[in-house]
């Protein structure tokens with residue numbers, strides 16, 4: 001507090017060459033980590049990386065089983081991306097996007113529009129998935145105020161149960177994971193909710209053939225009643241990542257697109273997790289030939305190198321923001337580092353590598369291998385569900401398989417399984433009792449086997465084999 005700040009600082013600890021023990025202690029005492037109970041935090045100090053392998057300060061190697069949390073695509077220290085950043089560094093490291101531009105960022109904008117679903121013709125840059133979502137929400141609201149047939153009463157959002165869209169307040173408002181979000185409720189705006197369209201745990205009396213229709217009826221009920229006041233529906237297309245790799249029934253996304261059109265509601269696709277190749281296509285929306293009105297990208301867009309996010313919008317949406325200065329149609333929103341040229345250079349190189357290494361094509365055998373290994377895990381007495389789409393999967397643990405009984409959450413089984421996998425040289429991070437696997441797209445088959453072996457072994461040890 002202010003009394004201590006007037007005292008001379010103790011700088012005795014500041015040394016040019018801290019020991020590993022110093023670093024480990026500072027990591028626990030000084031560095032407050034995201035989504036981490038610091039009183040239980042066991043430091044994992046990464047010093048460098050090569051390809052899909054992280055290397056800690058003691059030289060121990062860990063396969064990066066979660067792509068450094070959804071981000072890494074082509075492996076760490078990819079020569080092509082490294083070189084692109086170095087080259088950009090020799091020109092300019094930062095340049096504002098407020099009324100100015102940088103050649104590299106312009107090139108990236110064009111590159112993204114060229115590969116994005118048709119009609120998404122404009123790119124607004126920011127620096128994280130959460131900001132990409134905030135931008136989308138505010139664009140949607142402002143659009144209805146100043147589109148050719150203004151409907152200023154359209155100010156509400158529809159979002160899915162169990163949704164995750166980031167941790168800033170707008171993103172948390174549309175988020176639906178109570179464990180993370182409930183405590184901030186007093187700060188949040190109200191959202192209309194629809195059921196999370198799970199393909200694996202269906203409401204009673206609903207067969208898997210009826211699932212899609214059932215969930216779409218739920219969406220239609222909300223839109224039919226409230227459509228007049230709804231600005232947009234936001235969803236994570238195909239897979240709700242943070243909910244535990246919750247896979248939607250096929251046809252749901254296309255059905256939602258149809259319903260949002262029918263009721264005059266914008267569709268925001270949050271592809272922060274599923275975009276950039278994770279599902280086997282560059283954009284998840286491509287699987288159902290859907291063009292949303294707004295699409296959010298972040299995480300993998302720079303190959304997991306630097307913070308960059310993009311909010312894509314259609315021409316129709318963009319044109320509603322054009323006018324004389326005095327009309328005040330400008331989008332009054334911005335993030336200082338949005339469209340940073342170093343990050344843009346990394347993103348262009350990341351997209352180049354997709355072409356040069358045929359990354360999407362090369363995924364097919366990896367996705368198939370993951371499917372085989374998951375089918376085996378699905379038989380395990382302490383696994384109740386496995387879910388997969390492309391190169392991302394969730395393995396849900398259970399105390400009692402026949403009763404579909406979860407472990408008491410306090411036991412942190414998921415965390416224990418992941419700690420064990422770490423001792424086997426595989427870095428994973430659970431979502432509750434769901435073990436999440438989403439390696440870099442560049443993972444090789446033997447490495448993928450090593451990850452799946454470690455998970456199987458860890459479940460045997462931490463949960464037992466019967």
Ligand SMILES: *Cc1c(COP(=O)(O)O)cnc(C)c1O
Nearest residue numbers: 128129130164165166270272273
């Ligand atoms: C991670 C994530 C976000 C938030 O991204 P940040 O870069 O962490 O702000 C938003 N939406 C989805 C679907 C995500 O998975």
